[in-house]
Amino acid sequence: MTLKAKLKEDLTEAIRGRDELRSATLRLTLAAIAKEEVAGTTARELSDDEVQKVIAREAKKRREAADAFAKGGRGEQAEREKAEGVVLDEYLPKQLGDDELRQIVAEAVAEAKAGGAEGPRAMGAVMKIVNPKIAGRAEGGRVAAVVKQLLAE
The missing domain is CATH 1.10.1510.10 (Uncharacterised protein YqeY/AIM41, N-terminal domain)
Known part of the structure; x- marks a missing residue:
């Protein structure tokens, strides 16, 4: 159905x-x-x-x-x-918790850095990696905030 x-x-x-x-x-x-x-x-x-x-x-x-x-x-x-x-x-997939989201984003940041992307400019590259993995399980603004936070570290 x-x-x-x-x-x-x-x-x-x-x-x-x-x-x-x-x-x-x-x-x-x-x-x-x-x-x-x-x-x-x-x-x-x-x-x-x-x-x-x-x-x-x-x-x-x-x-x-x-x-x-x-x-x-x-x-x-x-x-x-x-x-x-x-x-x-009720009709949406279960939303990711903060810890799960942070874990996925951290992996994507590491992957992007391995590909040569550094600093705040790497945001686009990280988002390209993260978005397919998250696919509707977290709001874009929430994801972007975590990406910015981890890229700043």
């Missing part, structure tokens, strides 16, 4: 169970997936990896919105956004 099919099936269950939060979240996510499928010159079916990227993007939007609502003093809206983010996290 594809990830998109699972989302549709879970949406049907949420509607039957009258779970308003879950059904609204899955509807918005499926709409984002459909929009992505028709973007560009020709319509196409997204692969599971592409669907996962859309879900990750939607989850990130929810986290950012929750922070903005919290800063704006709208706690109820912030809680709703956080709850939607939790629903979406």
